[in-house]
Amino acid sequence: MRAQPTASHFINGKYVEDTEGREIECIYPATGEVVAKLHSATPAIIEQALESARAGQKIWAAMTGTERGRVLRKAALIIEERNHELSVLETLDTGKPLSETLYVDATSGREALEYFGGLAGSLTGEHIQLGQDWVYTVREPLGVCVGIGAWNYPTQIACWKGAPALACGNAMIFKPSETTPICALKVAEILHEAGLPAGVYNVVQGYGDVGAALVGDARVDKVSLTGSVPTGRKVYAAAAEGMKHVTMELGGKSPMIVFDDADIEDAVSGAILGNFYSSGQVCSNGTRVFVQKGIKKAFLKRLKERTEQAVMGDPMDEATNFGPMVSANQMNIVLGYIDKGVEEGAKLISGGKMAKRDGFFVEPTIFADVTDEMTIAREEIFGPVLSVLDFETEEDVIARANDTEFGLAAGVFTNDLTRAHRVAAAFEAGTCYINTYNLAPVEAPFGGSKASGVGRENSKEAINHYSQVKSIYVAMGPVEAPF
Numbered sequence: 001m002r003a004q005p006t007a008s009h010f011i012n013g014k015y016v017e018d019t020e021g022r023e024i025e026c027i028y029p030a031t032g033e034v035v036a037k038l039h040s041a042t043p044a045i046i047e048q049a050l051e052s053a054r055a056g057q058k059i060w061a062a063m064t065g066t067e068r069g070r071v072l073r074k075a076a077l078i079i080e081e082r083n084h085e086l087s088v089l090e091t092l093d094t095g096k097p098l099s100e101t102l103y104v105d106a107t108s109g110r111e112a113l114e115y116f117g118g119l120a121g122s123l124t125g126e127h128i129q130l131g132q133d134w135v136y137t138v139r140e141p142l143g144v145c146v147g148i149g150a151w152n153y154p155t156q157i158a159c160w161k162g163a164p165a166l167a168c169g170n171a172m173i174f175k176p177s178e179t180t181p182i183c184a185l186k187v188a189e190i191l192h193e194a195g196l197p198a199g200v201y202n203v204v205q206g207y208g209d210v211g212a213a214l215v216g217d218a219r220v221d222k223v224s225l226t227g228s229v230p231t232g233r234k235v236y237a238a239a240a241e242g243m244k245h246v247t248m249e250l251g252g253k254s255p256m257i258v259f260d261d262a263d264i265e266d267a268v269s270g271a272i273l274g275n276f277y278s279s280g281q282v283c284s285n286g287t288r289v290f291v292q293k294g295i296k297k298a299f300l301k302r303l304k305e306r307t308e309q310a311v312m313g314d315p316m317d318e319a320t321n322f323g324p325m326v327s328a329n330q331m332n333i334v335l336g337y338i339d340k341g342v343e344e345g346a347k348l349i350s351g352g353k354m355a356k357r358d359g360f361f362v363e364p365t366i367f368a369d370v371t372d373e374m375t376i377a378r379e380e381i382f383g384p385v386l387s388v389l390d391f392e393t394e395e396d397v398i399a400r401a402n403d404t405e406f407g408l409a410a411g412v413f414t415n416d417l418t419r420a421h422r423v424a425a426a427f428e429a430g431t432c433y434i435n436t437y438n439l440a441p442v443e444a445p446f447g448g449s450k451a452s453g454v455g456r457e458n459s460k461e462a463i464n465h466y467s468q469v470k471s472i473y474v475a476m477g478p479v480e481a482p483f
Contacts, residue, residue: 003092003182008038008205009045010188012052013198018042024178024205029095029324030315030359038181040206043213049173049202050219053144056199057171061141065121065167072117072166075194079110086186088316090155093180095324095360096278097315108442109159109187112458115442116163123168123463125470132476139467141169142245143221146214148235149184150226151177151326152281158184160442161224162191162201164462170222173202173214179327181205215239222466225249226283228380229406229451236454247455247465249283249447251380252408255401256286256437257391257423260294262413263435268302270413270437271386276310276364277438279323280384281330284409284446286437288370288377290391290401300368300388304350307364312355324360325383331360334383341367341376346387372400380406394419402428408448411437430456 003026007015021039028035041049060068079086086106091098096105125137147161158174165172176184188203204210208231215223215238222245225235232250239246256274258267274286291299313320325331331354338352351365362384370377370387377387391397401410411433412423420434430448433439440446440458447456455465 003035003089005036005038005182005185009041009049010185010203011045011048011199012056012202013192015185016045016048018045021045021205022207024181026093026180026182027327028092029326032328032359035092036182038205040178041204041210045204046210046213049204050144050214050217052199053171053173053202054219056197057141057144057169059197060166060171060200061169065123068167068169069117069120071191071195072113072120072163075191075196076110076113076117078190078194079106079113082190083107083110086155086183089186090183091315093154093183094152094326095315097318097320097323099318099321100278100323102318105153105155108153108156108440111442112156112159112163116167116462119460119463120167123467133474135471135473138470138472139168140470141467143170144219145170145172145222145224145466146220147172147174148211148223148225148227149174149176150283151179152278152283154180154183155187157226158187160457162187165222165224165466166191166196166200168463168467170466171200171202173204173220175204175206175211175214178205178207211235212238215244216242218242220244222246224465232453245465247447247457248453249457250408250451250453251283251382252285252406252448252452253288253378253380253404254284254286254406254409254411254429255288255290255427256411257290257397257401257413258292258295258299259412259414259416259419260292261415262295263415264295264299264302266435267299267413268306270411270433270435271303272306274411274437275386276307276322276384279325279362280334281326281382282438284431284438284440286409286411287381287385288387288389288401290389290397293390293392296388296390300349300366303366303386307350307366310364312357312361312363322364325362326360328360330383331362334362334381334385337376337379337381337383337385338365341370341374341385341387344374344376346370346374346376351384372403378404394423398423398426402426405451406448407450408452409433
């Protein structure tokens with residue numbers, strides 16, 4: 001299989017190549033096969049992207065919001081028409097099963113473009129009457145935005161960052177993860193096919209040095225990162241040097257609490273969605289599953305039964321619903337955490353091994369009798385490893401759930417409506433769920449607290465992170481001064 005793009009970068013409305021850049025191999029995780037080779041951006045490529053973004057942004061910002069929205073909505077329609085093609089590309093890029101990518105990845109990107117395209121014409125200021133005087137406000141774009149993507153949802157993230165940025169009149173330079181470099185190029189191609197002016201959405205490939213060069217450039221006004229906490233700290237500090245606006249969507253070690261009155265089938269479904277979807281490679285996953293002791297035995301029995309029904313296989317076969325890890329490196333990281341869990345005394349219920357097949361497959365893994373101090377309960381694994389912890393009282397479990405540096409997501413399963421809202425209110429997390437898990441509609445804000453991030457993606461909240469408000473005071477009378 002091949003997924004070779006026209007060129008490594010998309011700049012100023014066209015594909016651009018510079019083979020002097022360090023080589024990037026795109027490896028299909030299901031087989032280990034190299035399906036594309038690209039090149040990291042050289043300083044010349046970065047300069048082209050920055051200059052074209054600055055020029056294109058002025059043209060784009062001068063258009064009306066309705067005109068900008070029309071382009072974004074047209075791009076959404078094109079993505080919808082090409083969903084199968086884009087989903088196959090996402091599967092080649094990430095290894096995620098086609099049974100997922102056909103319904104989530106390009107679809108989520110399309111919804112972001114559609115949603116923010118609909119908002120673009122409504123981004124207005126306000127009038128504030130002050131006696132005879134008044135103030136009016138204007139919502140302005142920030143300028144040139146840099147988006148740095150993670151490898152787990154390359155198409156979605158390219159759109160989640162691009163759509164609100166473009167709706168507000170900004171230009172975007174997007175750097176995909178070097179692990180999954182190809183999908184964002186198609187997003188750029190489709191946006192310009194839909195009528196986006198040249199330079200307004202650019203894609204440059206590269207490793208950390210390319211991201212650092214973009215973040216540190218004085219021509220960049222905003223940085224939005226999806227990635228790990230250590231990377232986020234570095235990028236946040238670098239952006240702060242230039243007083244740049246930032247959005248940080250980082251990692252988590254999120255709790256999922258299952259009370260003994262919960263519907264066990266629903267709770268097991270939530271645990272599966274919060275641990276094994278996309279082979280566990282989701283930042284908001286509820287990897288610490290706290291189960292009240294009264295239903296622990298029944299919960300574990302049903303969880304094991306249903307997890308063993310997972311169909312691991314060729315991601316291009318729509319019957320497959322569990323795919324490989326994104327890379328050999330990530331697979332080895334996950335296997336190392338599984339070994340650590342066994343060493344520290346957690347009880348292995350299911351899985352725990354590398355699958356006997358080509359590619360980077362790790363079996364869906366369940367640990368029971370996990371305690372709060374264990375490594376697998378403290379550190380983000382980013383793989384299909386579910387830890388079940390016991391609890392007795394609501395007060396105890398809330399304190400333990402919040403005892404983490406992270407604060408991305410949290411969930412509660414209970415049929416007690418009052419308790420559900422009480423627990424959700426007590427969670428120290430930015431994205432919370434009651435009797436479900438891991439849904440991320442574009443209409444709702446998504447993001448974390450504590451070390452899990454700064455700012456919000458999606459919804460009207462994202463507009464505040466890609467625009468700034470100017471106040472203009474209008475005086476109707478004489479100016480008084482003390483002398």
